[in-house]
Amino acid sequence: MKLLLIEDEKELALSIQKYLTHKDFVCEWVYKKQDAIEKISMYEYDCILLDLMLPDGNGFEILKEIKDQNKSEGIIIISAKETLETKIEGFRIGADDYLTKPFHLSELLVRIQALIRRKNFNGNNIVVFNEINIDILSKTVRVNNKLIDTTKKEIDLLLYLIGNENRVLSKSAIAEHLSGDMADMLDNHDFVYAHIKNLKKKLNEAGSRDYIKSVYGLGYKWKND
Amino acid sequence: MTKNLLHTTLSVYLLYSLLILLIAAPVLYFATQQLYLQEADDTLLLHKKEFIQYVAPTMDKEDIGAWNKFNRNRKIYPAESLQNDSIYNTTYYDTLDAELEPYRELKASVTIQDRIYTYTSKINLVESEDIIKSIGLLFFITISVLLAGLFFITKRLSLSLWKPFYKILQQIETFEIDKTQTLQFTPGRIEEFNRLRISIQKLIERNTSIYATQKEFIENAAHELQTPLAVFQAKIDSLMQRTDVTQGQSEILDSLNTAVARFNRLNKNLLLLSKMENAVYSDKITISLTNYIHKNLDFFKEQANAKNIHIKIDIEKNMGIKLNPILADILISNLFLNAIKHNIQDGEIIISAKKGNLKFSNSGQAMPLKQEHLFNRFSKVNPSEDGTGLGLSIIKKIADINHFKVSYHYTSNLHSFTITF
Numbered sequence: 001m002k003l004l005l006i007e008d009e010k011e012l013a014l015s016i017q018k019y020l021t022h023k024d025f026v027c028e029w030v031y032k033k034q035d036a037i038e039k040i041s042m043y044e045y046d047c048i049l050l051d052l053m054l055p056d057g058n059g060f061e062i063l064k065e066i067k068d069q070n071k072s073e074g075i076i077i078i079s080a081k082e083t084l085e086t087k088i089e090g091f092r093i094g095a096d097d098y099l100t101k102p103f104h105l106s107e108l109l110v111r112i113q114a115l116i117r118r119k120n121f122n123g124n125n126i127v128v129f130n131e132i133n134i135d136i137l138s139k140t141v142r143v144n145n146k147l148i149d150t151t152k153k154e155i156d157l158l159l160y161l162i163g164n165e166n167r168v169l170s171k172s173a174i175a176e177h178l179s180g181d182m183a184d185m186l187d188n189h190d191f192v193y194a195h196i197k198n199l200k201k202k203l204n205e206a207g208s209r210d211y212i213k214s215v216y217g218l219g220y221k222w223k224n225d
Numbered sequence: 226m227t228k229n230l231l232h233t234t235l236s237v238y239l240l241y242s243l244l245i246l247l248i249a250a251p252v253l254y255f256a257t258q259q260l261y262l263q264e265a266d267d268t269l270l271l272h273k274k275e276f277i278q279y280v281a282p283t284m285d286k287e288d289i290g291a292w293n294k295f296n297r298n299r300k301i302y303p304a305e306s307l308q309n310d311s312i313y314n315t316t317y318y319d320t321l322d323a324e325l326e327p328y329r330e331l332k333a334s335v336t337i338q339d340r341i342y343t344y345t346s347k348i349n350l351v352e353s354e355d356i357i358k359s360i361g362l363l364f365f366i367t368i369s370v371l372l373a374g375l376f377f378i379t380k381r382l383s384l385s386l387w388k389p390f391y392k393i394l395q396q397i398e399t400f401e402i403d404k405t406q407t408l409q410f411t412p413g414r415i416e417e418f419n420r421l422r423i424s425i426q427k428l429i430e431r432n433t434s435i436y437a438t439q440k441e442f443i444e445n446a447a448h449e450l451q452t453p454l455a456v457f458q459a460k461i462d463s464l465m466q467r468t469d470v471t472q473g474q475s476e477i478l479d480s481l482n483t484a485v486a487r488f489n490r491l492n493k494n495l496l497l498l499s500k501m502e503n504a505v506y507s508d509k510i511t512i513s514l515t516n517y518i519h520k521n522l523d524f525f526k527e528q529a530n531a532k533n534i535h536i537k538i539d540i541e542k543n544m545g546i547k548l549n550p551i552l553a554d555i556l557i558s559n560l561f562l563n564a565i566k567h568n569i570q571d572g573e574i575i576i577s578a579k580k581g582n583l584k585f586s587n588s589g590q591a592m593p594l595k596q597e598h599l600f601n602r603f604s605k606v607n608p609s610e611d612g613t614g615l616g617l618s619i620i621k622k623i624a625d626i627n628h629f630k631v632s633y634h635y636t637s638n639l640h641s642f643t644i645t646f
Contacts, residue, residue, distance in 0.1 A: 009452055011456045011459075011460070012455055012456045015456070015460055015462070015463045018463060019459075019462065019463060019466070080448065080455070082493075083500075083505070084551075100451075101454070101455035102451060102458040102459075102489055103458070104462055105459055167466055168466055170461075170462075170465060170479070173462070173482075176486070179524065181554070184494065184497075185555075185558050185559060185616070186490075186528070186562065187490065187562075187566065188528065188565075191527050191530070194527075194531070216472060216475055217472065217479050218465055218470075218475050218478060218479055218482075
C-alpha cells in the first residue's frame with residue numbers, strides 16, 4: 001500500500017511516517033502544495049493524508065486538483081480546523097474522512113485501513129487474522145468458522161486492536177476511539193478495561209489464541225506470538 | 226429605600242411649599258390684623274382731631290346731651306382731670322346681634338367751654354375679622370392654585386426633560402456584552418444628556434472591544450495549541466512503541482498520556498465555549514429531548530457501570546425543545562458525565578424530564594456544593610480531580626444562549642441540576 005502524507009509540521013510528519021511505515025505500508029511525505037500536486041500526477045496512491053494549512057497554499061486546492069484529475073485515491077483530511085463548516089466543505093469537495101488534530105497515530109492507522117478496505121473490496125469487506133474472521137458489513141465475528149456473540153463496540157475494539165498489530169495502545173487512545181464524539185468530555189477511561197476483559201474472554205472461549213497482551217503501565221497490545 | 230428622580234424633586238417642592246404656607250398664614254393674619262388696627266386708630270384720631278377742631282368750639286354744655294343721644298359711637302362725659310389719649314380693645318354687648326362684639330376705643334380729654342370732658346370714640350372690629358378671614362381664604366386659594374400649578378408643570382417638564390435619560394437607562398439595562406448588538410443612542414437637545422450618551426457609548430465600545438479581543442484571544446490560543454499538541458501526542462504514541470522502554474519510563478509515559486489527554490479535552494472545551502460565545506450554534510430546531518437522552522444512554526450506562534451506579538429514568542414521551550442539535554448532545558452528555566463523575570460507588574442517578582424541566586439528580590458528597598462560583602470556568606469542587614472544570618460552565622453557557630434557566634439544589638443527599646426550558 002502506498003500512502004502520501006502532505007503535512008507541513010515536520011515533527012508530526014516524521015512520527016506519522018514512522019508509525020505507518022510497517023509491513024505492507026509505504027508512506028511518502030511532502031510538505032508543500034506544489035510537491036504534492038507533482039507527486040499525485042506522477043504516481044498512484046492508495047490513500048492521501050492531507051493537511052489543510054500549507055506554506056504555499058490551501059489543502060482544499062490539492063483536493064480539487066485530485067478530483068479534477070479524476071484520481072480515485074482515498075483522501076483523509078488531517079487538520080487543526082475543527083469547525084463543522086470546514087468539515088462539510090472537505091467532504092463536499094471529495095474527502096473520504098476527516099481527522100481533527102490532535103489525534104492518536106493508532107486512530108489514523110485504523111481510519112486509513114477502513115478507507116482502503118472500503119475502496120478495494122467491493123461489497124466484500126472482511127478482515128482475517130489467523131483463526132479470527134471479521135465481516136465488517138454484517139458485523140459478525142467468527143473464530144475457527146464458529147460465530148461468536150459480540151457487541152458492536154467489541155467488533156470496533158477488535159478491528160482497532162488488529163489494525164494496530166504489534167503496537168502499544170494507551171488506555172486513553174482506546175477510550176477515545178471507542179467513545180467517538182464523546183471523547184472530548186470523558187475523563188475516566190476505566191471502562192476500557194471492562195471492554196478488553198469481555199472481548200478477551202469471548203475470543204478465548206471460542207478457542208482463539210490470546211493475542212491481547214497487557215503492557216505494564218501503558219496499555220494493551222495485539223501480538224501474534 | 227430608593228426613590229425615583231421625579232418623586233424626589235416633587236416631594237421636596239411639596240415640603241417647601243407646605244412650610245411656607247404654615248409660616249405665611251399666621252404671619253399674614255397678624256400683619257393684616259395689625260394693619261387694620263392701625264387703620265382704625267388713624268380713623269379714631271382723625272375723628273378726635275376733627276371734633277376738637279370743628280365741633281368742640283361750637284358746642285356748649287347743653288349740646289352734650291343731644292350729642293350723646295345722636296352719636297352711637299362717640300360719647301362725651303364729664304371728667305375730673307386732663308388725661309393722655311388712650312386707645313385699647315374692648316367689647317360691648319350688641320343688643321341687635323345679642324352678642325359681645327369687639328371694639329377699638331379711643332379715650333381722650335377735651336375741653337368744652339373751659340370744662341374738661343372725656344371724649345370716647347369706638348369702631349366695631351367685627352368687619353375687620355371678616356375681612357381678615359376673607360383675605361386669609363383668598364391667600365390660601367392663591368397659594369394652593371400656585372402650588373398645584375407648580376407641581377403639575379414640574380412634573381410635565383421633568384418628564385419631558387428626563388425622557389432621554391430614561392431612554393438611555395433602559396438601553397443600558399438591556400445591554401449584554403456577550404451579545405452581538407450595538408447600542409444606538411439618538412442625540413437630543415440637552416447638553417448634559419448628550420455628554421452622558423457619548424461617555425456611555427465610548428465606555429461600551431471600549432468594553433466591547435476588550436471583550437472581543439479577549440474572546441478572540443481564547444479562541445486563537447486554543448486553536449494555535451492544537452498543532453503542538455498534535456506533535457506532543459504523536460511523539461508520545463511513537464515513544465510508547467519502543468521496545469527498550471523501562472518500567473520506570475513506562476510510568477512516566479502513562480502520566481504524560483493522561484496529561485496530554487486532559488490538555489486536549491481542556492482545549493476542545495475552551496474552543497467550544499468560544500464558539501458558543503461567537504453564536505456559531507445559533508440555528509435551532511425542535512428536537513425530542515427524550516430521543517436525545519436515549520440516544521447515548523448505552524454509552525453513559527457503560528460509564529456508570531465502572532462505579533456500579535444505578536440509573537433511574539422518568540421522562541415524558543416526546544418532550545420537545547427548541548435547541549441546536551449539537552448543543553443538545555453536548556448539554557445532555559455534560560449533565561450525564563457530571564452526574565457520573567461526582568457520584569459515589571454504588572450510587573444512583575435520577576433523570577426526570579417533565580413540564581418543561583430537565584433534572585439530573587445524583588448521589589455524591591454528603592454536603593451541598595457552594596453555589597457561588599459553581600458555574601464559573603475552572604471552578605472545581607475538588608481541585609485535585611482531573612476534570613477540566615468546564616463542564617458546568619458549558620451547561621450554563623448553553624442555557625444562557627438559549628434563555629434557559631439552570632439551578633442547583635441539594636435535597637435528601639441528592640445533588641440536582643435542573644434546566645428549565
